[in-house]
Amino acid sequence: MLIGSVEAGGTKFVCAVGDENYRVQERIVFATTTPAATLAKTIAFFKPFKLAALGIASFGPLEIRKNAVNYGFITNTPKPGWQDTDFVGPLKAALKVPITWTTDVNGSAYGEYVMANLSNAHLKSLVYYTIGTGVGAGTVIDGQLLGSLGHPEMGHVFVKRHPDDLKFAGICPFHGDCLEGLVAGPTFEARTEHPGKDVPLSALVWDIMADYVAQAAMQTTLTIRPDKIVFGGGVVSEPFLVKVRAAFNRLLNHYIELPPLDDYLVMPLMADNGSATLGNFALGLKALKE
Ligand code: ZN
Numbered sequence: 001m002l003i004g005s006v007e008a009g010g011t012k013f014v015c016a017v018g019d020e021n022y023r024v025q026e027r028i029v030f031a032t033t034t035p036a037a038t039l040a041k042t043i044a045f046f047k048p049f050k051l052a053a054l055g056i057a058s059f060g061p062l063e064i065r066k067n068a069v070n071y072g073f074i075t076n077t078p079k080p081g082w083q084d085t086d087f088v089g090p091l092k093a094a095l096k097v098p099i100t101w102t103t104d105v106n107g108s109a110y111g112e113y114v115m116a117n118l119s120n121a122h123l124k125s126l127v128y129y130t131i132g133t134g135v136g137a138g139t140v141i142d143g144q145l146l147g148s149l150g151h152p153e154m155g156h157v158f159v160k161r162h163p164d165d166l167k168f169a170g171i172c173p174f175h176g177d178c179l180e181g182l183v184a185g186p187t188f189e190a191r192t193e194h195p196g197k198d199v200p201l202s203a204l205v206w207d208i209m210a211d212y213v214a215q216a217a218m219q220t221t222l223t224i225r226p227d228k229i230v231f232g233g234g235v236v237s238e239p240f241l242v243k244v245r246a247a248f249n250r251l252l253n254h255y256i257e258l259p260p261l262d263d264y265l266v267m268p269l270m271a272d273n274g275s276a277t278l279g280n281f282a283l284g285l286k287a288l289k290e
């Protein structure tokens with residue numbers, strides 16, 4: 001049996017075909033251009049395969065309510081040309097298979113959840129944060145993605161400002177200094193005039209960012225009590241997570257019992273966002289069963 005996966009990003013699309021054991025058979029990467037051209041390329045890639053189902057994880061925001069007239073649309077995205085784009089409709093018409101439709105970060109969250117449990121981690125729940133060009137998170141509880149009115153927007157929560165960062169206004173076009181506005185990749189240039197890759201880990205800005213990410217992890221811990229919190233995205237590295245764990249430990253102050261933080265606040269099991277592809281295959285299989 002063959003399942004399709006679409007990871008729709010703002011700069012590139014990754015399409016893959018895999019089997020029920022999540023083994024990738026065929027994969028293609030192409031640039032995100034106009035909706036018409038990009039969706040046509042996506043359909044052309046999948047058309048030769050006899051797919052049983054398709055999982056799509058896309059940049060958003062998305063309409064995910066099945067009873068909405070614009071279900072399957074990308075809605076008010078800042079990406080030029082992509083506002084109010086019917087994504088699922090054209091794929092459904094061309095490929096005629098069950099389709100799951102969720103956010104990019106939910107796809108990754110689902111993949112990490114499935115992967116961890118394939119390696120016998122016995123997780124009931126997992127939260128996956130991406131900290132890159134944007135910030136978002138997805139939550140899986142007992143095999144279901146959290147969110148019914150819409151997908152969670154955990155990147156846009158507020159955090160307490162770091163005393164050494166009070167002059168920075170933040171870069172979120174909607175909220176200024178929400179979490180995304182304070183820790184997304186482009187904040188490095190906004191704060192230091194250098195891209196993050198050129199800012200040494202010893203610079204204070206990394207400690208400030210670690211403090212904010214630790215606050216987000218603390219709120220998620222206290223609100224959801226997940227078995228694990230995974231951090232992916234271009235800003236995240238193991239040395240950065242060492243800082244996050246230290247800040248988290250100070251903030252939590254041993255209030256509740258948790259697994260060792262090296263096992264609790266972790267990098268993805270699968271490199272290069274491979275978790276998104278696996279998650280899409282798993283969600284496609286799930287759609288087939290439902
Ligand atoms: Zn925001």
